[in-house]
Amino acid sequence: MPTTEPRNPQPTAADEVVDICRDLIRFDTSNYGDGSGPGERAAAEYTATLLSDVGLEPDVFESAPGRTSLAVRIEGADRSRPALVVHGHLDVVPAQADDWTVDPFAGHVDGDLLWGRGAVDMKDMDAMILSVVRQMAREGRKPARDVVLAMFADEEAGGTYGAHWAVDHKPEIFEGASEAISEVGGFSVTVAGRRAYLVQTAEKGLAWLRLVAEGRAGHGSQVTPDNAVTHLAEAVARIGRHTWPLELTPTVRALLEGVADLTGLPFDPYDEQGIDALVAALGPASRFVGATLRHTSNPTQLTAGYKANVVPGRAEAAVDGRFLPGREDEFRATIERLAGPHVRIEDIHRDVALEAPTTGSLVDAMTDALLAEDPGAAVLPYMLSGGTDNKSLSQLGITGYGFAPLRLPPDLDFAGMFHGVDERVSIDALKFGTRVLDRLLSTC
Numbered sequence: 001m002p003t004t005e006p007r008n009p010q011p012t013a014a015d016e017v018v019d020i021c022r023d024l025i026r027f028d029t030s031n032y033g034d035g036s037g038p039g040e041r042a043a044a045e046y047t048a049t050l051l052s053d054v055g056l057e058p059d060v061f062e063s064a065p066g067r068t069s070l071a072v073r074i075e076g077a078d079r080s081r082p083a084l085v086v087h088g089h090l091d092v093v094p095a096q097a098d099d100w101t102v103d104p105f106a107g108h109v110d111g112d113l114l115w116g117r118g119a120v121d122m123k124d125m126d127a128m129i130l131s132v133v134r135q136m137a138r139e140g141r142k143p144a145r146d147v148v149l150a151m152f153a154d155e156e157a158g159g160t161y162g163a164h165w166a167v168d169h170k171p172e173i174f175e176g177a178s179e180a181i182s183e184v185g186g187f188s189v190t191v192a193g194r195r196a197y198l199v200q201t202a203e204k205g206l207a208w209l210r211l212v213a214e215g216r217a218g219h220g221s222q223v224t225p226d227n228a229v230t231h232l233a234e235a236v237a238r239i240g241r242h243t244w245p246l247e248l249t250p251t252v253r254a255l256l257e258g259v260a261d262l263t264g265l266p267f268d269p270y271d272e273q274g275i276d277a278l279v280a281a282l283g284p285a286s287r288f289v290g291a292t293l294r295h296t297s298n299p300t301q302l303t304a305g306y307k308a309n310v311v312p313g314r315a316e317a318a319v320d321g322r323f324l325p326g327r328e329d330e331f332r333a334t335i336e337r338l339a340g341p342h343v344r345i346e347d348i349h350r351d352v353a354l355e356a357p358t359t360g361s362l363v364d365a366m367t368d369a370l371l372a373e374d375p376g377a378a379v380l381p382y383m384l385s386g387g388t389d390n391k392s393l394s395q396l397g398i399t400g401y402g403f404a405p406l407r408l409p410p411d412l413d414f415a416g417m418f419h420g421v422d423e424r425v426s427i428d429a430l431k432f433g434t435r436v437l438d439r440l441l442s443t444c
Helices: 013-026 041-052 123-139 163-169 228-241 250-263 272-280 283-290 328-339 361-373 390-394 427-443
Strands: 059-064 067-074 083-089 113-115 147-152 177-182 187-191 194-203 205-214 296-304 314-323 343-351 378-384 399-402 424-426
Touching: 013 041, 013 113, 013 123, 013 427, 041 059, 041 067, 041 123, 041 147, 059 163, 067 123, 067 163, 083 123, 113 427, 123 147, 123 427, 147 163, 163 390, 177 361, 177 390, 187 250, 187 283, 194 250, 194 361, 205 228, 205 328, 228 296, 228 314, 228 328, 228 343, 250 272, 250 378, 272 283, 283 378, 314 328, 328 343, 361 378, 361 399, 361 427, 390 399, 424 427
Parallel strands: 083 147, 083 177, 177 399, 194 378
Antiparallel strands: 059 067, 067 147, 113 424, 187 194, 194 399, 205 314, 205 343, 296 314
């Protein structure tokens, strides 16, 4: 009786996602913010090869030597609908190897955990996107509508050489796109014993500010009332100690109302202690959420002088400011008042705050995709205290959401993984994410 060799089945996204994520981690794409890092070219070329292997033809482009991004449009079943942008970034923040338990760029696997810089920010989502798109291409399946897949450089330094550059110089990539999904949303938290997935529908604005004080330079032994260091120090102290008032945007209000429903705790928008209790119920995610109740302004750098007995004529400080959607003018006016008349404020980097609708067809599709894989869970909107490349895409009228779906263990400090030491992600969470993302792209 003749025998036939069993056919090797095509690998699924769940089969590939760990290897792709591990490979991406092994590319050191550290972004130091000053152009001194290794850049993203090698990782972008690897990514382009993964796409070309399944018949896609990505456009690989550079904004500066080594600062490499790529994009490809995938034809959808209904081309009359606006396209969906699905984007990631290939750069990561630096990592000091001596601080880590493992080599941060080795892609170390230990049991159910994949360790390495970028494991959650955001080479995990990059790998999920790539593995899902490869599976769909191999199987001849189209997404529900056109998908613009993009992998950007430079997100960790504000996107000047990545998404911002692409929007300014290659806007045709995104022609006809109306919505986007990217990082830092769709992950689970455990609230009152029940899993809840947080879909990012808003993000704070970014204002990195330079404070400049100028005064009379002179000998350190003389009386110097016009002292630049004193002017600056007083301004920094006022800004750093300022208590910003509570302001609940629609997204934050919807989140807190949802947490109240899950926990049975009361929600009163004017009761700060009650709001703090609702935020605390989110566990590790309270780090993200707690910073979205108000503006923040953290002094981060100080520079002045060159010798102990010389009063400098100039002193500088940096402040990391994050403002709520629709409140930038009030934020800036307050910073100027706190800085005082002797301190000038200059922009280092500035970007918009975003607040997208918490309801609609895309939000419904994200919710349905999550609940199909995790029935009985809850899905809630939330605001990100940081920022994403959705800021850049908003300049083209594209509404962005954070949706990198991960089912996480309840005791994992997920918020602490971002830019932290010993960054790691669950392999089960990666595989879960591929299933959810496949459902989303097939139905939205």
